[in-house]
Amino acid sequence: MGRKATLEDARTIGLQEASSHINNPILLEDYTVAKGIPKEALDSLIEEGKIPSYLWRQYTYIENRELVVANK
Secondary structure: OOOOOOHHHHHHHHHHHHOOOOOOEEEHHHHHHHHOOOHHHHHHHHHOOOOOEEEEOOEEEEEOOOOOOOOO
């Protein structure tokens, strides 16, 4: 498959795939909208290993849970 996955693919096929790797996955983009947390803040937490994540094609999934993000 040389084509990029669509957002619809990400919310169906990708979500199923992610659920095999992390608990209660949610598409990173959907989480930022739902929780109002900037993507940059979540990217930092992912890089620091503070939130479980899974990469499928060009999409990132994170564990859907409540996060406390302190503004510095």
